[in-house]
Amino acid sequence: MAFKARGWRPPPPPLLLLLLWVTGQAAPVAGLGLGPDAELQIERRFVPDECPRTVRSGDFVRYHYVGTFPDGQKFDSSYDRDSTFNVYVGKGQLIVGMCVGEKRIITIPPFLAYGEDGDGKDIPGQASLVFDVALLDLHNPKDGISIENKVVPENCERRSQSGDFLRYHYNGTLLDGSFFDSSYSRNRTFDTYIGQGYVIPGMDEGLLGVCIGEKRRIVVPPHLGYGEEGRGNIPGSAVLVFDIHVIDFHNPSDSISITSHYKPPDCSVLSKKGDYLKYHYNASLLDGTLLDSTWNLGKTYNIVLGSGQVVLGMDMGLREMCVGEKRTVIIPPHLGYGEAGVDGEVPGSAVLVFDIELLELVVGLPEGYMFIWNDEVSPNLFEEIDKDGDGEVLLKEFSEYIHAQVASGKGKLAPGFDAEMIVKNMFTNQDRNGDGKVTAEEFKLKDQEAKHDEL
Numbered sequence: 270m271a272f273k274a275r276g277w278r279p280p281p282p283p284l285l286l287l288l289l290w291v292t293g294q295a296a297p298v299a300g301l302g303l304g305p306d307a308e309l310q311i312e313r314r315f316v317p318d319e320c321p322r323t324v325r326s327g328d329f330v331r332y333h334y335v336g337t338f339p340d341g342q343k344f345d346s347s348y349d350r351d352s353t354f355n356v357y358v359g360k361g362q363l364i365v366g367m368c369v370g371e372k373r374i375i376t377i378p379p380f381l382a383y384g385e386d387g388d389g390k391d392i393p394g395q396a397s398l399v400f401d402v403a404l405l406d407l408h409n410p411k412d413g414i415s416i417e418n419k420v421v422p423e424n425c426e427r428r429s430q431s432g433d434f435l436r437y438h439y440n441g442t443l444l445d446g447s448f449f450d451s452s453y454s455r456n457r458t459f460d461t462y463i464g465q466g467y468v469i470p471g472m473d474e475g476l477l478g479v480c481i482g483e484k485r486r487i488v489v490p491p492h493l494g495y496g497e498e499g500r501g502n503i504p505g506s507a508v509l510v511f512d513i514h515v516i517d518f519h520n521p522s523d524s525i526s527i528t529s530h531y532k533p534p535d536c537s538v539l540s541k542k543g544d545y546l547k548y549h550y551n552a553s554l555l556d557g558t559l560l561d562s563t564w565n566l567g568k569t570y571n572i573v574l575g576s577g578q579v580v581l582g583m584d585m586g587l588r589e590m591c592v593g594e595k596r597t598v599i600i601p602p603h604l605g606y607g608e609a610g611v612d613g614e615v616p617g618s619a620v621l622v623f624d625i626e627l628l629e630l631v632v633g634l635p636e637g638y639m640f641i642w643n644d645e646v647s648p649n650l651f652e653e654i655d656k657d658g659d660g661e662v663l664l665k666e667f668s669e670y671i672h673a674q675v676a677s678g679k680g681k682l683a684p685g686f687d688a689e690m691i692v693k694n695m696f697t698n699q700d701r702n703g704d705g706k707v708t709a710e711e712f713k714l715k716d717q718e719a720k721h722d723e724l
């Protein structure tokens with residue numbers, strides 16, 4: 270045996286496993302005599318049910334071992350050093366054929382180990398060595414990522430591309446099943462641009478081509494993960510297993526999307542800027558989580574379209590809608606609540622889904638007008654407003670007059686605003702010197718300036 274040649278210095282114990290060759294998968298049949306003539310023995314103490322891959326020459330492995338003498342006395346253990354033994358595997362070595370999770374007891378007779386003399390320190394002469402080996406991790410430097418266990422929703426209209434912004438949950442484990450990190454423990458998704466180098470290369474690639482709602486497992490070899498150094502509680506040279514669940518993604522160039530589900534037979538009066546709308550909505554996330562609903566509140570949400578009362582995406586999504594129509598509006602965060610979201614209500618960077626039903630529409634005034642005449646304006650306007658004929662119009666007179674015009678259908682106030690505020694603003698505009706009265710002179714001056722929201 271070559272190892273017995275004079276001058277051969279035995280390697281340190283863990284390397285023995287790599288320097289010795291397996292002659293076949295089956296363990297030698299020799300008994301446990303463990304005398305000088307004992308043979309190499311391999312006992313597969315535990316083989317996991319799932320073994321997608323076994324160790325081959327050229328792989329890189331991480332394993333734990335305990336080295337004992339046949340009487341059970343320990344001479345070495347990687348557990349004691351709290352770090353795995355990490356090494357490239359050569360051809361035919363003792364751990365070739367092992368699965369991740371497998372445990373082997375490998376008994377090495379003295380003539381294949383330290384022989385008659387021992388190592389002069391811990392290992393006496395003629396000692397058989399028993400290694401209890403557990404394989405934790407395995408990859409090949411040529412590996413790319415692998416994607417497994419895909420669960421893709423039936424409706425998948427779009428797949429993620431480089432440059433999209435993705436929000437996902439993940440559980441991160443090592444190949445041996447030990448947990449290193451999870452987004453769930455932080456109660457919030459992990460959010461990132463993809464394909465742009467913001468995350469480890471393996472994830473950057475593994476997150477491409479996903480659907481909203483998809484689940485997949487992304488297995489990342491260390492050279493596409495945290496390398497030989499590792500990071501935090503991720504050991505060096507570790508293969509990473511990410512089980513992810515995609516909550517949503519969008520592209521910063523996305524606009525809103527509108528899907529109409531129902532339109533009444535007469536759908537000719539369409540909402541536009543300035544109209545006063547009463548609608549119901551359910552707001553949810555793309556994973557179906559309900560955020561808010563007007564049905565729960567028992568009353569409609571009412572706004573003047575185009576007046577900045579709702580987020581831009583909602584304002585866009587409510588346009589050209591008729592009473593009775595039902596639609597779904599999907600709003601990307603830059604047209605919704607942005608990166609910040611709304612504390613405790615809307616997660617940051619979330620894509621929102623609004624299911625909307627328009628219940629009422631009051632046609633608004635032309636842009637910029639708060640009051641308009643439906644008919645011709647009376648030529649004796651000032652005299653009509655100045656009811657008591659004292660040459661001065663007070664707010665009370667003015668207000669009563671405007672309301673009377675509205676009531677008789679001769680004039681119209683912009684819907685959705687506080688009527689008293691509009692009237693007061695109109696009055697203040699006429700009262701040039703601010704003395705609380707409008708004179709015929711002030712009224713005329715104002716009249717000559719082509720003011721559009723006024724008389």
Ligand SMILES: *[C@@H]1O[C@H](CO)[C@@H](O)[C@H](O)[C@H]1NC(C)=O
Nearest residue numbers: 451452453454455456457458
């Ligand atoms: C996450 O939410 C759960 C349940 O609401 C709560 O018990 C836990 O403390 C939260 N964890 C963090 C890190 O906020």
Ligand SMILES: *[C@@H]1O[C@H](CO)[C@@H](O)[C@H](O)[C@H]1NC(C)=O
Nearest residue numbers: 438439440453484512513514
């Ligand atoms: C992560 O682990 C938790 C707890 O085991 C589980 O409920 C959840 O579905 C897992 N998520 C993914 C994406 O696998």
Ligand SMILES: *[C@@H]1O[C@H](CO)[C@@H](O)[C@H](O)[C@H]1NC(C)=O
Nearest residue numbers: 549550551562564624625626
């Ligand atoms: C909103 O949700 C309620 C309760 O789940 C449902 O009855 C209603 O039809 C939904 N409305 C829309 C517009 O989807």
Ligand SMILES: [Ca+2]
Nearest residue numbers: 655659661662
């Ligand atoms: Ca008067």
Ligand SMILES: [Ca+2]
Nearest residue numbers: 700704706707
């Ligand atoms: Ca005045």
